[in-house]
Amino acid sequence: MAILKIVYYGDPILRKKGKNVSSFDPSLAQLAKDMIETMYEAEGIGLAAQQIGKALQFCVIDLREAEAEFTYTFDGSTPPMDLIMPLVMINPTITTTPEPVTIYEEGCLSFPGIRGEIIRPDAIQVNFQDIDGNPHQISCNGLLARCIMHEVDHLNGMLFIDRMEKNVLVPIEREIKQLRKKTRKKE
Numbered sequence: 001m002a003i004l005k006i007v008y009y010g011d012p013i014l015r016k017k018g019k020n021v022s023s024f025d026p027s028l029a030q031l032a033k034d035m036i037e038t039m040y041e042a043e044g045i046g047l048a049a050q051q052i053g054k055a056l057q058f059c060v061i062d063l064r065e066a067e068a069e070f071t072y073t074f075d076g077s078t079p080p081m082d083l084i085m086p087l088v089m090i091n092p093t094i095t096t097t098p099e100p101v102t103i104y105e106e107g108c109l110s111f112p113g114i115r116g117e118i119i120r121p122d123a124i125q126v127n128f129q130d131i132d133g134n135p136h137q138i139s140c141n142g143l144l145a146r147c148i149m150h151e152v153d154h155l156n157g158m159l160f161i162d163r164m165e166k167n168v169l170v171p172i173e174r175e176i177k178q179l180r181k182k183t184r185k186k187e
Contacts, residue, residue: 004038004052006109009159009176010183014110016055018048018155021090024133028058032088032131035060039086044109046147048154051110059151062086063144070142092128092152096121104146106160114175116168118160120149 007013021028031054039047045063049056062085063070074084102122107115123141126148130136140148150160161169161176169176 001037002034003041004034006038006042006051007053008110008112008179008183010180013053013055014050014154014159015157016050017157018050018055018057020057024131029131032060036062036086042109046151047109048151050154057091057155059089059155060086061089061147061151063147066143068143070140070144072138072140072144074138075136088131089126089128090130092126092155094149094152095125097123106146106150108160111179114172114179116160116164116172118163119165120146124148
């Protein structure tokens with residue numbers, strides 16, 4: 001396994017919508033392993049393909065160490081988290097319910113040290129494929145729902161700063177601009 005380079009805000013790949021994955025081969029399985037290892041190394045709970053420089057509909061999530069309450073069903077049952085995490089989600093599509101919504105402070109591995117409150121629906125349903133191309137469905141709420149929405153936003157070229165209310169965004173705009181400038185200098 002390899003630790004991959006995480007790209008930061010300012011890199012154009014973060015704004016690219018990912019292509020659907022159609023080839024479920026050993027190279028995809030290796031990418032999943034490398035992304036999971038990279039996520040752990042960065043002490044994150046989710047990582048999207050765009051964050052490692054690939055415009056694909058592909059992300060990984062692991063909330064086993066998170067201290068947050070949430071409920072979920074996986075394909076209609078509730079197996080232990082160790083059986084479904086780390087979660088590899090390919091070609092995910094989300095259905096949300098507009099109410100209730102929650103406010104929660106989010107961070108992002110592509111925005112080191114930058115955090116802000118985001119309003120999101122509390123409950124979702126997501127259909128996706130696993131590393132072998134098998135279809136699955138998760139219904140969930142709380143941090144799991146929020147993490148999935150955050151990562152799927154990445155897959156569609158949307159960033160958490162795009163969802164911030166103006167009163168949350170304005171105080172951190174300077175840090176965001178500095179990060180973008182620093183990232184573009186490295187290109």
